[in-house]
Amino acid sequence: MLTREPGATPVGKRLRSILLDVSSAGLSHRAEALLYAADRAEHVDTVVRPALERGAVVISDRYIDSSVAYQGAGRDLSPTEIARINRWATNGLVPHLTVLLDVAPETARERFTEAPDRLESEPAEFHARVRAGFLTLAAADAGRYLVVDAGQEAEAVTTVIRHRLDQVLPLSEAEIEAREEARRKAEEEARRKAEEEAARKAEEERLERERQEQLAKLRAEEEERKRRELEEAQRREAERQAEEARRRAEEAARKAEEERARLLAEEKARAEEEARRRVEEERRRKQAEEEARLRAEAEALRLEKQHKAEEALLRAEEARRLAEAAAAAAEAGPKSSAPDSGSRRSSRPSPTPDDATVPTPVVSPENAPGRTPGRSEAERTAELPKPPVPPSAGDETAVLPPVRPEADDEDGRTGGRSDAGTDDRTEVLPTFPPGAADDTAVLPPVRPGDAEETAVLPPVRGDGPADRVPPGYFRDDAPATRPDGTDDRTRELPQLDAEGRPRRRSDWAEETPLDDLPSLADELLGPHEDEPDEGRGRGGKGRGRGR
Ligand SMILES: Nc1ncnc2c1ncn2[C@@H]1O[C@H](COP(=O)(O)OP(=O)(O)OP(=O)(O)O)[C@@H](O)[C@H]1O
């Protein structure tokens, strides 16, 4: 039970007013002390004791110690007398615990909420003695006092006081029930918290499991993704390697094909080159054979012509001798020699004494001795009838002396004889007069069908024996210039067309190695001294004239 002094009872209320009202100023200290004791006696008797008897815990705001401090220490009264009066007034009721809230008088004055009453209006020294009186009482009986610093926070003051009361005061049923309820609540709270904690932990564990499972799933997915990426990379690498291998194989095949093609091309080129070489060798072989054949033919022809020329010369020489013999016989006795001469040349007129030589037999294609059907015109004109030649005449005409220029006579003929003897005369051939040379150099055109006529040349009449042989027996000294300007003077007659113009040499008439062969005159008379060696190739025919 909470109660207070002065004023807890009706009498105490009226006493409080008397005591605290400032209008009571001047109240004697003993009256004041007795009034506070009277209030207390009434209070204990009517309030405290009844409460204590009911078993209540009575907490009273102020009691006997306030009178000892204020009226004993503060005033000029004896604290012991104040204490004895109050023990008497309360019949010796002493509290179990007295809590002294100690605070400085200045602090207490600052906490005033109302106008200070008559005691609060006392000076500071009064309040200082009151404070000292309390502390002395507390110090005198420390077991019953609890001195609390009231200058601290109110909650702190409360805690200190409650703590001390819990040690002194027994628990009430309500307090015991409250404590049991609190314990149950605490246990329930603890169980709830434990369950919540368990649930939280379970949830956390579940979440952790889920998180771990999610992590594991993510790791698995990541590993699967990496595995697939690795497989994809490996697949791509395998494809790349396969593609690379295929490309290399294709490249190798291409190179092999190129190498094969190159080898085939080389083989083909070699074969073609070999074929060309063989063809060329065959052509050269055939050409060599042809050239050999042509050389053989030319050599045979040359030998044949040489032989024929020698025979013709021998016959001419023999004819000349016969003519000279006939002339001598005629001078000696024309009638005796005439028959012999006439018997030989019954079909021809006898030569006159003025003739330098015997009449040259006219050679025609029909009566040309040794004529071979199918020969060319040139060949036919070169062949002369063979006059009778003594067996020994060939030896005499085989070696002819050189012709000396001074032997030529005024007419340009080479009828002079050398001092070497009779054989030399056969070396000196008559020079055709300008007119005669023209007759033989420019022949009438050869027409088809009358080719035989061009072969019958008119006899050349001159002073020398050679003038009496038909053209063709000996080569003309005068150059027979061809219409085309070439200087073929012996082997070929000029070829003229119907109008008398030189016939163009046919395209097919290619030059042959025979062109470079020495002519018959070359063989018989030797090379021309005034011609350069390099000119003897192509212009070999007809050289040696004028010798
Ligand atoms: N520890 C404290 N800290 C601050 N303020 C306090 C404290 N204790 C009390 N007070 C205030 O001081 C004033 C006086 O307090 P309180 O009434 O308890 O003193 P009292 O001495 O019992 O007064 P009264 O003589 O009128 O009974 C009140 O307003 C109260 O709130």
Ligand SMILES: Cc1cn([C@H]2C[C@H](O)[C@@H](COP(=O)(O)O)O2)c(=O)[nH]c1=O
């Ligand atoms: C009990 C008692 C009190 N007093 C004084 C102390 C105070 O100033 C007042 C009481 O006022 P409160 O506000 O109730 O504290 O009275 C005293 O002088 N003697 C006493 O015995």
